[in-house]
Amino acid sequence: MTVRFERLYRIFLYRVVDTELLSAGSDTSRLLGQLAVVPVLFGVGFAFGALGLDQANRSHQDTLISAWGLEHALIATTMLFTGLFTVLSWESTFPDLRDIMVLGPLPIEPRSLFFAKLTALGAAQATVIAALNLLPGLAWPLALAPPSRNLLDLILMPQLYRSLVAFWVTMFAAGGFVFLSVLAAQGILAQLMPRRIFLRVSAWLQLLSFCLFLSMHFLQPVLTTVAALSAESNQHLLSALPVYWFLGVFQYLNGSVHPVMEPLAARGALGLVIAGGVAVILNLLTYRRRLRQIVEEPELVPGATSPWSPMFGSNVSNAIFQFATRTVLRSRQHRLLLAFYVGTGLSTVVLLIQTGVGRGMLSPLQQARTAFASAIIVAAWIVGVRVVCSLPVSLKANWVFRITQISPAASYFAAARYAVLALALMPAMILSSAVFISIWPWENAVRHLLVLTLWSVIVACSSLRGFRKIPFTCSFQPGKSGIHMRLLGVVAAVLVLGKATAYEQKVLQNDVQFMRVVILLALLAFGAGCLALSNRRDGEAIVEFEDEQDPTLQSLGLYRDGVMAE
Amino acid sequence: MLELQRLTKRFAGIAAVEKVSFQALAGAVTGYLGPNGSGKSTTMKMITGLMEPTSGTVLFQGVPISQDLLGFKRRLGYVPEEPHLYTHLTGFEYLEMVAQLRDLPERGTRERIEELLRLLSLADDRHAPISAYSKGMRQKVLLAAALLHNPDLILLDEPFSGLDVGTSLVLRSLIQELAQRGKVVLFSSHELEIVERVCSRVIILHRGKVVANDTISALRALMAAPSLESIFAQLAADVDAGSVSRAIADLVTRQ
Numbered sequence: 090m091t092v093r094f095e096r097l098y099r100i101f102l103y104r105v106v107d108t109e110l111l112s113a114g115s116d117t118s119r120l121l122g123q124l125a126v127v128p129v130l131f132g133v134g135f136a137f138g139a140l141g142l143d144q145a146n147r148s149h150q151d152t153l154i155s156a157w158g159l160e161h162a163l164i165a166t167t168m169l170f171t172g173l174f175t176v177l178s179w180e181s182t183f184p185d186l187r188d189i190m191v192l193g194p195l196p197i198e199p200r201s202l203f204f205a206k207l208t209a210l211g212a213a214q215a216t217v218i219a220a221l222n223l224l225p226g227l228a229w230p231l232a233l234a235p236p237s238r239n240l241l242d243l244i245l246m247p248q249l250y251r252s253l254v255a256f257w258v259t260m261f262a263a264g265g266f267v268f269l270s271v272l273a274a275q276g277i278l279a280q281l282m283p284r285r286i287f288l289r290v291s292a293w294l295q296l297l298s299f300c301l302f303l304s305m306h307f308l309q310p311v312l313t314t315v316a317a318l319s320a321e322s323n324q325h326l327l328s329a330l331p332v333y334w335f336l337g338v339f340q341y342l343n344g345s346v347h348p349v350m351e352p353l354a355a356r357g358a359l360g361l362v363i364a365g366g367v368a369v370i371l372n373l374l375t376y377r378r379r380l381r382q383i384v385e386e387p388e389l390v391p392g393a394t395s396p397w398s399p400m401f402g403s404n405v406s407n408a409i410f411q412f413a414t415r416t417v418l419r420s421r422q423h424r425l426l427l428a429f430y431v432g433t434g435l436s437t438v439v440l441l442i443q444t445g446v447g448r449g450m451l452s453p454l455q456q457a458r459t460a461f462a463s464a465i466i467v468a469a470w471i472v473g474v475r476v477v478c479s480l481p482v483s484l485k486a487n488w489v490f491r492i493t494q495i496s497p498a499a500s501y502f503a504a505a506r507y508a509v510l511a512l513a514l515m516p517a518m519i520l521s522s523a524v525f526i527s528i529w530p531w532e533n534a535v536r537h538l539l540v541l542t543l544w545s546v547i548v549a550c551s552s553l554r555g556f557r558k559i560p561f562t563c564s565f566q567p568g569k570s571g572i573h574m575r576l577l578g579v580v581a582a583v584l585v586l587g588k589a590t591a592y593e594q595k596v597l598q599n600d601v602q603f604m605r606v607v608i609l610l611a612l613l614a615f616g617a618g619c620l621a622l623s624n625r626r627d628g629e630a631i632v633e634f635e636d637e638q639d640p641t642l643q644s645l646g647l648y649r650d651g652v653m654a655e
Numbered sequence: 656m657l658e659l660q661r662l663t664k665r666f667a668g669i670a671a672v673e674k675v676s677f678q679a680l681a682g683a684v685t686g687y688l689g690p691n692g693s694g695k696s697t698t699m700k701m702i703t704g705l706m707e708p709t710s711g712t713v714l715f716q717g718v719p720i721s722q723d724l725l726g727f728k729r730r731l732g733y734v735p736e737e738p739h740l741y742t743h744l745t746g747f748e749y750l751e752m753v754a755q756l757r758d759l760p761e762r763g764t765r766e767r768i769e770e771l772l773r774l775l776s777l778a779d780d781r782h783a784p785i786s787a788y789s790k791g792m793r794q795k796v797l798l799a800a801a802l803l804h805n806p807d808l809i810l811l812d813e814p815f816s817g818l819d820v821g822t823s824l825v826l827r828s829l830i831q832e833l834a835q836r837g838k839v840v841l842f843s844s845h846e847l848e849i850v851e852r853v854c855s856r857v858i859i860l861h862r863g864k865v866v867a868n869d870t871i872s873a874l875r876a877l878m879a880a881p882s883l884e885s886i887f888a889q890l891a892a893d894v895d896a897g898s899v900s901r902a903i904a905d906l907v908t909r910q
Contacts, residue, residue: 408755411748412741419743419784485739489800491705493756495729 093197097205102212104181128170128221135163136224139232149235153345156233157313160339163229164263165306165332167221171264172302174217175271177425179295181210182275182372189383199377207369211268218264222257229256233343248344255342262361263335269364271298276371284382292421296428303432305330318349327353334360405496406504413508413560416482423480423561427473434469438462456529460537461590463525465583467517467541468548474513475552478560487562487634494632498557501632506553506622509560513549518542536597543610550617558633656680657702657808657839662711664697671697673863674711679841679856681807684834686850687843689860690891695843696736698860699812702841703733715808715839729757732806734814736843738793742786746777746796749785753800764803771799775822790817798826808839815846827853851883861891 138159147155184192184202192202219226230252237243278294279287309330312323318333327333337353340346346354417423438461481487494501521541525534596602657679664672672694679685689695700706702713704724713720720727740749750768772781775795785793794817801809811830815823830853834840844850850857851871859867867874867890871883880886888896 404755404758404761408752411755412744412752415744415748416741482743483739483741485737486741488705488735488739489741489753490756492703492728492731492733493753495725495757497725 094201094205094208097192097197097201098208098212101181101206101209104209125216125220128217129223131166131170132221132224135159135166136228138162139225139228150345153233153340153343154315154347157336158311160229161311161313161332161336163222163225164259164335164339165309167218167260168263168267168332168335169302169306170217170221171214171267172271173299173429174214175210175268176295176298176302178210178213179271179275179291179298180421182206182272183279183376183379184383186383189380193380199380200373202380203373203376207272207372211265214264214268215261218260222260226253226256226260233345252343255339255344258342259335259339262338262357263332266331266335266357266361266364267302269361269368272368272372273364276368276375279375279379280371284379292424295421295425299425299428300432300435303435315347315349318347328356331357331360402507403500403504405500406507409501409504409559410508410511413478413512416561417474417477417512420482420561423477423482426477426480427470430469430473430476431466434466438465456533457591457594459528460541460594461587463521463537463541464544464586464590467521467545468582468586470517471513471545471548472552475509475549475556478509478512479558479563480561480565481563482561484562484564490559490562490632491634498632501559502557503622505559506556509553509556510549510621512560513552514542514545517545533597536603537593539607540593540610543607543614546614547610547617550614550621553621556621557631563633564635656714656716657841658714658717659698659702660712660714662698662701662713663709664694664701664706665709670863672701672708672860675860675863675865676711677858677865677868679839681837681839682834683855684830684840684842684853686854686857687841687860688845688847688850688857688887688891690893693860693891694863695860696812699733699736699810699841699843702810703731704728729804730807732801732804732809734794734797734801734811736812736816738790738797738817740785740793740796742788743784745782745784746772746788746792747781749796750799750803754803757804759804767803768799771803775799791819791822794818795822802833806838809833809841811840811842811844813844814842815844815849823849847883847887857883859887859890866890 139156184206188202230249231243233252234243234246234249237246243249274294275291278290282290309332310326312318312320312327312333313336317323318327334353334357337346337350337355338357340350341354417427518538518541522534522538525538528534529537593606596606658677660676662672662675663670675694675698677685687695687698697706701708702720704720704727715727715730741752744752747768750771751765754764754768769778769781772778775798777792777795777799780788780792785796788796794814798814801811809830814826814830818826827849830840830842842850842854854871856870857867857874858865867886869877871886874883874886875881878886878889880889
């Protein structure tokens with residue numbers, strides 16, 4: 090690797106994460122560490138799954154076949170993580186104007202830029218794959234090795250090393266296939282469309298890809314028995330689902346190939362070569378043209394005034410609400426994160442309804458399932474809006490809010506909370522109303538919408554306690570959100586919600602019982618609203634622009650001008 | 656009147672601005688000069704309340720700004736050194752947001768924004784996102800945002816940066832016009848020629864300390880210097896321009 094290529098590669102690698110969003114006191118490694126925890130945690134589950142394979146009462150060949158289900162899940166999860174990460178770093182594929190202005194005047198070939206970008210993105214992807222498979226990558230080869238008398242036998246067994254190589258090659262090939270496929274899709278679109286249209290369309294394609302990866306992961310059928318894989322009726326499906334191709338690749342490389350796996354393995358290898366070839370050739374062809382277009386095309390196009398400017402109470406409230414709405418609508422980064430939450434909500438619903446947990450928890454009525462789905466998706470949207478509002482859009486531009494702060498901080502807190510509430514509740518309720526009024530009898534729809542509104546207010550107000558920021562203006566401190574503990578809370582809430590929606594459907598036709606439910610929810614919503622919107626401690630608080638980490642050690646404040654007082 | 660009394664800012668014990676005291680009078684344009692890193696922008700940020708001084712006081716109309724910071728901000732217009740803006744908003748939307756945050760009456764404000772944008776030659780691009788604006792256009796948006804509410808104190812930190820000749824001429828006259836209408840104008844720039852034409856008084860800062868504070872004519876007489884540039888060179892320039900430029904040329908042409 091030449092020094093120049095290495096420099097370029099490093100520049101692009103660090104640009105994959107947008108560090109400008111972070112607080113002044115935080116560091117990128119902390120954010121990366123926090124992000125890496127999620128795949129590692131998933132990996133722990135898969136590692137335990139492998140170690141739990143029962144080898145005692147069956148032949149080695151049967152054990153290998155019984156592991157197909159878990160192998161399929163692991164490959165699918167690897168592909169999902171890679172897919173989501175590739176979509177998140179969608180904009181990093183091509184250099185932006187800043188890259189061109191800095192690197193353009195230097196004597197660097199476009200293909201060097203392209204390969205440095207590709208290597209940097211590939212390295213970031215490889216890190217995600219490695220984090221997810223860190224523990225399974227050790228546990229699986231051990232679990233799939235033939236039975237041995239002692240540890241020494243196991244260590245000296247060639248099959249162990251073959252499994253190790255097969256495992257890692259398969260995982261990187263599966264992840265690489267997804268990564269290269271997305272790059273190939275980008276290359277095709279870039280060839281077909283003018284740059285301006287490509288930029289406009291790619292924002293929506295990113296959202297679409299996000300939903301596609303999530304639904305592919307959760308909705309694809311599990312065909313991991315010999316009978317299912319050999320069935321004539323499943324062959325079309327198998328040839329269209331890449332997860333099975335790489336399941337075949339693993340079996341082939343591991344030497345445990347069953348006749349049904351052979352065509353799948355061949356398809357996997359071919360798919361990888363085609364995706365790689367198309368991605369490299371098309372992007373290489375596009376790159377030179379794209380670099381020129383970035384500089385040459387006029388950035389300034391005459392715009393039109395927006396047809397509707399929403400008004401929302403006082404001047405400060407208007408400013409904050411309009412700023413928040415425009416940011417959500419125009420910032421791709423924020424929109425994508427929101428899509429992630431909604432997609433996760435949607436997938437949770439599908440998963441719960443598909444699995445035994447969902448069937449046991451919900452009433453068999455289709456209506457109850459729909460009610461349950463609406464409650465989860467609306468909650469996911471609200472939580473997504475709350476999280477997205479905490480991520481800044483441009484920290485350096487915050488000075489304008491500080492300079493123009495001519496009203497007490499409490500009025501800003503109120504305006505910010507109302508803005509987040511409106512952003513969270515309005516779209517959720519408008520969409521829910523449209524859906525339920527069109528699919529349910531109107532009386533049931535209205536009753537459910539009343540319950541759903543109260544539920545939404547409870548979720549939204551609960552998420553706003555202590556919110557003292559103007560949306561999209563405060564720096565982000567990784568680790569402060571305590572996301573891991575909150576995840577447990579969400580799991581518990583989902584389980585309770587299943588019971589609650591089933592009960593709601595039961596009392597929907599009973600006026601007295603329904604009124605009782607509504608009154609209870611209204612009281613809860615009122616309480617949550619009071620707590621969120623009239624915080625007593627707001628009086629002495631200031632508007633937060635820096636998300637500071639609580640100190641591990643409390644300082645006594647004996648410093649002055651950076652020097653310890655004597 | 657804006658008055659700074661022994662204003663000091665230290666970062667990790669190192670003084671960026673040290674015991675800076677001066678007055679900027681209403682009806683006059685006060686120039687605030689100094690080489691890069693002399694503490695000009697730090698002073699500006701302390702005056703705006705964006706940065707808290709380590710010690711010292713900023714007074715406006717005889718009252719410490721810390722006593723009623725919100726009230727002070729109502730009367731302040733500020734053009735920062737760097738054109739940091741929310742680039743996903745259009746020029747019009749940005750100014751509308753600033754007007755709302757400043758609690759300007761809805762009636763008449765839109766017209767005022769439209770008119771300001773027209774006078775600054777931004778009317779055609781007012782509904783295009785700021786991300787597409789050139790540096791000069793962004794500077795114009797900042798200028799419009801600073802003047803929108805008819806402030807009593809106007810702080811201009813490098814306001815000519817990126818402006819075309821025509822707009823520079825307009826801004827130069829505008830600064831004088833605003834001062835004549837009773838505003839306090841504190842103006843920081845590296846364009847010494849413009850400062851010489853526009854400012855009635857200059858303060859020269861060097862390594863965080865005030866090294867000159869007088870009218871330009873008095874400084875000329877005192878230092879026997881023909882221009883502000885030569886006064887500046889004597890007081891604040893650390894290097895001999897001729898010898899440095901020769902050294903650079905020698906270095907880059909060396910085989």
